[in-house]
Amino acid sequence: MKIAIIVNPLIPVPPDKYGGIERIVYMLIQELIAKGHEVTLYANEHSKPGCELVGYREYDPYSMLDIIRINALTSKIAFQKFDVVHTFGRMSNIVLLMLSKLPKVVSYQLPPTLSQVKKMAGLARKGSIHFTGCSNYISGQIAPYAPVTTIYNGVDTSEYTFTPAVAEDAPLVFLGRIQKEKGTDIAIHAALAAGRKLVIAGNVPDEKTHQAYFEEKVKPFIDGKQVSYIGPVNNSQKNELLGTAAAFLMPVTWDEPFGIVMAEALACGTPVIGFKRGSVPEVVQHSVNGYVCDSPEEMAAFARDIRKINRADCRRIAEEKFSSGTIGNQYEELYKRLIAK
Incomplete structure (x- = not known):
């Protein structure tokens, strides 16, 4: 197949540091290339995707001029003998493609803007558009208005070392942006209540509200012994x-669309304890690869019983449900199904 993939051009593919969508796009491209497909990526001009790259830009603020300019670029896809176009970016950047019979896949990695879903589903040539959600939580919001398939996010499990056993006093870990929605302070209180050490890793966003959250809710508990903060980490770290x-620990206070870090933890054999929000109950099979809970008290109780979870089951589920191979196969099958219509 000849496949065009589009992603918003704000961050290179793969990303230098943070960029969950860009990391997923890069992983998918590598899988499709390995399967013998021809891929062209429309993305940030500094991307290094390992396939043909068409670089483009957006300007801040994003405006009608961007829409016109980018559509002039993406509309050409309809005349370049592609079999399918797959966008992880703004639907406004492929408005003109909606008029083409070319099969179109639109992937949502964040909560969907349903007004846009309805608008584009109505505008697209009949039977030419299909949506994907990175969890049933996301797909369920789209399903009343357009055809949709759930394809989970995931990781290249070969890049993560399976650790079958850890020390008795091994710490709990929080890894992610340090902000209220991610529940860093909740992780601290759950760890303290469980009598376990906690290591916090991740960046504090620049916005004042997040900086204040760190200073008031997180920093006072960092003592370098019971609670440690090590800042952002690279892939090997x-x-x-x-x-x-x-x-x-995944004590999110919002409905997480997926949470790639959960798949990363499972790939290492590390159980996940998360709140029953968004996609968490889809990723975490209660009492199998971790625990799903509703409160800091429950999180602490499960942390005390974490050795009941078989780390080999965590790795197995990561490979079966959230590996790059599984995800590549699912997108490939979707493309074939849409092309055969």
């Missing part, structure tokens, strides 16, 4: 951090 953890 992340692999070691997650692999040597007793459990990964």
Whole structure:
């Protein structure tokens, strides 16, 4: 197949540091190339995707001029003998393609703007558009208005070292942006209540509200002994951090669309303890690869019992449900199904 993939051009593919969508796009491209498909990526001009790259830009603020300019570029896809176009970016950037019979896949990695879904589903040539959600939580919101398939996010499990056992006093880990929605302060209180050490890793966003959250809710508990903060981590540091953890804590206070870090933890064999929000109950099979809970008190109780979870089951589920191979196969099958219509 000849496949065009589009992603917003704000961050290169793959990303230098943070960029979950861009990381997923890069992983998918590598899988499609390995399967013998021809891929062209429309993305940030500094991307290094390992396939043909068409670089483009957006300007801040994003405006009608961007829409016109980018559509002039993407509309040409309809005349370049592509079999399918797959966008992870703004639907406004492929408005003109909606008039083409070319099969179009639109992937949502964040909560969907349903007004846009309805608008584009109505505008697209009949039977030419299909949506994907990165969890049933996301897909369920789209389903009343357009055809949709759930294809989970995931990781290249070969890049993560499976650790079958950890030390008795292994710490709990929180890894992610340090902000209220991610529940960093909740992780601290749960760890303290469980009598376990906690290692916090991740960046504090620049916005004042997040800086204030860190200063008031997180920093006062950092003592370098019971609670440690190590800042942002690179891939090798992340692999070691997650692999040597007793459990990964996911005390989100919003409905997480997926949470790639959960798949990363499971790939290391590390159980996940998370709140029953968004996609968490889809990723975490209660009492199998971690625990799903409703409160800091429950999180602490499960942290005390974490050794009941078989770390081999965590790795197995990561490979079966959230590996790059599984995800590549699912997108490939979707493309074939749409092309055959």
